[in-house]
Amino acid sequence: QKEVEQNSGPLSVPEGAIASLNCTYSDRGSQSFFWYRQYSGKSPELIMFIYSNGDKEDGRFTAQLNKASQYVSLLIRDSQPSDSATYLCAVRGNQGGKLIFGQGTELSVKP
Amino acid sequence: GAGVSQSPSNKVTEKGKDVELRCDPISGHTALYWYRQRLGQGLEFLIYFQGNSAPDKSGLPSDRFSAERTGESVSTLTIQRTQQEDSAVYLCASSFGSRGTDTQYFGPGTRLTVL
Numbered sequence: 001q002k003e004v005e006q007n008s009g010p011l012s013v014p015e016g017a018i019a020s021l022n023c024t025y026s027d028r029g030s031q032s033f034f035w036y037r038q039y040s041g042k043s044p045e046l047i048m049f050i051y052s053n054g055d056k057e058d059g060r061f062t063a064q065l066n067k068a069s070q071y072v073s074l075l076i077r078d079s080q081p082s083d084s085a086t087y088l089c090a091v092r093g094n095q096g097g098k099l100i101f102g103q104g105t106e107l108s109v110k111p
Numbered sequence: 112g113a114g115v116s117q118s119p120s121n122k123v124t125e126k127g128k129d130v131e132l133r134c135d136p137i138s139g140h141t142a143l144y145w146y147r148q149r150l151g152q153g154l155e156f157l158i159y160f161q162g163n164s165a166p167d168k169s170g171l172p173s174d175r176f177s178a179e180r181t182g183e184s185v186s187t188l189t190i191q192r193t194q195q196e197d198s199a200v201y202l203c204a205s206s207f208g209s210r211g212t213d214t215q216y217f218g219p220g221t222r223l224t225v226l
Binding site for chain 2: 004088096099100104
């Protein structure tokens with residue numbers, strides 16, 4: 001079992017819809033969770049992080065964390081074509097330091 | 112500097128040659144990380160440095176890979192006797208610290224192609 005798992009996609013949604021991206025992780029000791037966006041040929045850029053159970057909202061983005069289920073998700077409301085990218089879920093353990101990444105989910109937002 | 116910088120941006124080498132990749136972290140960032148990303152894959156952790164502590168080398172795939180960091184500044188990742196499977200984008204990141212929520216900021220990467 002991979003440490004961090006994501007559906008590779010592609011996930012296709014129409015413009016204006018809600019995109020839902022999911023991630024599961026295997027280490028119950030994981031403390032913090034990050035979502036990065038990566039455009040083709042570019043480096044990852046942070047969207048948001050979450051470390052407490054529940055929801056965290058930032059503009060059109062909402063991260064959801066459920067530590068009991070070892071599940072973290074990212075919702076993108078009012079999806080735009082410019083949101084088309086690969087979304088990487090990353091997990092950090094309780095000792096800090098390195099991030100463990102999933103393989104990424106490719107999102108395509110159709111006009 | 113304004114962000115993490117890496118050089119070269121592209122490197123083409125022949126199998127068996129050694130290569131050195133350079134990373135300049137954001138000024139003031141004590142933690143520096145190296146990751147590798149193969150085509151269509153997620154990021155694979157290689158090594159990280161935190162201040163003067165011993166580096167975490169747990170992700171280095173073989174003894175052909177090594178990295179150094181001078182104080183809290185520049186880092187160099189060296190790959191000896193390169194193989195075709197080393198072809199990937201090598202990404203460097205830095206963060207203010209290495210606590211749970213310290214954000215890692217990535218450089219533009221070095222694309223390595225081994226012929």
